[in-house]
Amino acid sequence: MKLPLALLAAGLLGCADPVADARIDALGDEVAGVAEGPLHRAGQPCLLCHDDGRARRFSVAGTLYATPEGQVAAPGVVVVLTDARGSSHRVASNCAGNFFVAPSDFEPTYPLWVGLEHEDYSIAMDSPVRRDGSCASCHTPSKGPDSAGPVYLASAPRPNTVQCP
Amino acid sequence: MTHGVWSPLRWWIAGWSLVGLCACGTPDYEVGAAPPQDDSWDVVSEALGVRCGSLDCHGQSARPLRLYHHQGLRLDAAAVPGSGRTSPAEHDANLRAVLGLEPELTAQVLREAGREPERLSLYRKALGLEKHAGEVVVAAGSAADECLRSWLASAVDADACQAAARLQRPSP
Numbered sequence: 001m002k003l004p005l006a007l008l009a010a011g012l013l014g015c016a017d018p019v020a021d022a023r024i025d026a027l028g029d030e031v032a033g034v035a036e037g038p039l040h041r042a043g044q045p046c047l048l049c050h051d052d053g054r055a056r057r058f059s060v061a062g063t064l065y066a067t068p069e070g071q072v073a074a075p076g077v078v079v080v081l082t083d084a085r086g087s088s089h090r091v092a093s094n095c096a097g098n099f100f101v102a103p104s105d106f107e108p109t110y111p112l113w114v115g116l117e118h119e120d121y122s123i124a125m126d127s128p129v130r131r132d133g134s135c136a137s138c139h140t141p142s143k144g145p146d147s148a149g150p151v152y153l154a155s156a157p158r159p160n161t162v163q164c165p
Numbered sequence: 166m167t168h169g170v171w172s173p174l175r176w177w178i179a180g181w182s183l184v185g186l187c188a189c190g191t192p193d194y195e196v197g198a199a200p201p202q203d204d205s206w207d208v209v210s211e212a213l214g215v216r217c218g219s220l221d222c223h224g225q226s227a228r229p230l231r232l233y234h235h236q237g238l239r240l241d242a243a244a245v246p247g248s249g250r251t252s253p254a255e256h257d258a259n260l261r262a263v264l265g266l267e268p269e270l271t272a273q274v275l276r277e278a279g280r281e282p283e284r285l286s287l288y289r290k291a292l293g294l295e296k297h298a299g300e301v302v303v304a305a306g307s308a309a310d311e312c313l314r315s316w317l318a319s320a321v322d323a324d325a326c327q328a329a330a331r332l333q334r335p336s337p
Contacts, residue, residue: 086335110300113334126247127236128332131299132221138246145239146220148246 024048039096039164043070043141043150045134046100059107061100062135062151064093064116070141070150073097073164077153080115080122083108095164101133108133118153208326209316210256212309213263215330216302217291220246223299230266230287232259263287279317288313303329 027044034040046061060081064074075095082088089106093099111128132138135151143149214234218224224237224246233240233255236247240255264271266287274284282288286295292310293301303309309329315322 082335084335111332124334127215127219128334130219130222130302138220143245145242145244146224146226146246 020048024054034096038094038098038100042073042096042098043136045132045136046098047132047134047137050100057103058100058133059103059105060112060133060135061098062139063097064099065097065150065152068143068149068152070152074118074153076118078117080117081106081108082113082115084111085109116151116153121153123153205321205323206260206316207251207253207256208323208330209312209321210259211251212312212326212329213259214251214255215332216309217299218259231262274317275319278319279314282314282317285317288317 023045027041027048030036030040042063043065044063046058049055050058050061062079063070064077064079066072066074073093073095074097075093077093077097079091079093079099080088081091081101087106087108089101089108091099091101091105111130112133113125113128115122115124129138138147139149139151140147141150210232211234214224214232214237217230218232218234218237220237222228223230223232224234225231226238232238233251235244235249235251235255239246240252240258244252267285270284274280274282283292283294289295290297290299291301291303291313292305303313307329308325311322312326312329315325
């Protein structure tokens with residue numbers, strides 16, 4: 001009887017990912033006044049939770065800003081995703097600057113190339129994404145030797161900075 | 166407690182003795198010595214940085230193989246990904262990282278002019294010959310493959326490495 005219980009315990013323990021759990025815990029609680037949903041947790045690595053375990057899975061997701069400091073959201077910016085096979089998908093950011101892609105809409109073959117478009121302006125990321133569909137896994141809030149900082153549009157025209165309802 | 170004829174300690178001593186014997190005859194690639202200073206490494210490092218050193222792969226401090234690149238992890242605390250060029254110090258750090266991954270085995274492959282590079286985890290994983298989270302980043306027979314093989318053979322093919330460092334953005 002002890003062996004089956006031990007195996008069950010081992011199996012349950014094996015399902016936990018302490019590294020991912022620690023990263024999620026470090027993100028903190030929801031921002032007051034922003035409900036769980038498309039507008040929440042702007043700037044955070046979406047796929048940590050949106051992995052089919054904790055929340056519905058996204059293949060690619062992130063947040064766009066109008067400024068390098070990441071303090072002003074950039075709504076209505078089109079994210080152009082092109083994968084290694086040449087398959088392309090376009091998605092627009094919402095009023096919080098968030099965008100997200102369901103696997104049923106686009107499941108990229110990495111490496112994945114990313115570009116942004118707004119009105120007549122466009123910019124492409126110099127290097128491709130290799131395996132992590134969360135923009136914020138690399139584009140953390142602070143610039144440093146391991147991050148280029150938040151994703152933002154480099155030049156005018158700036159998107160209208162509307163407040164979310 | 167009794168062991169077989171060879172106790173674990175004897176095996177450990179024998180193993181390191183073998184490494185020592187192998188190392189004595191080829192002072193160029195002694196385990197633990199400073200890596201050979203050769204400018205040809207920089208083009209190899211650049212190719213590795215482009216293909217392997219993104220911030221979501223080996224451009225992470227926690228990785229056993231940590232690679233620096235101007236588009237990825239930076240060595241200088243004041244530097245930022247996406248700016249400037251890969252520095253000489255970053256190329257040097259990459260060399261130490263690659264050599265340090267499997268030092269004895271890498272030294273052996275280098276001594277043998279790159280024969281059977283698939284003995285190295287770096288090579289096997291890059292080519293997808295072994296399970297690799299990044300999957301295949303170097304196609305067999307490609308310029309990147311030739312770059313790695315030529316470096317291991319101590320005859321860097323700079324043209325292949327430069328081609329390997331250029332990623333083709335696919336057309337939608």
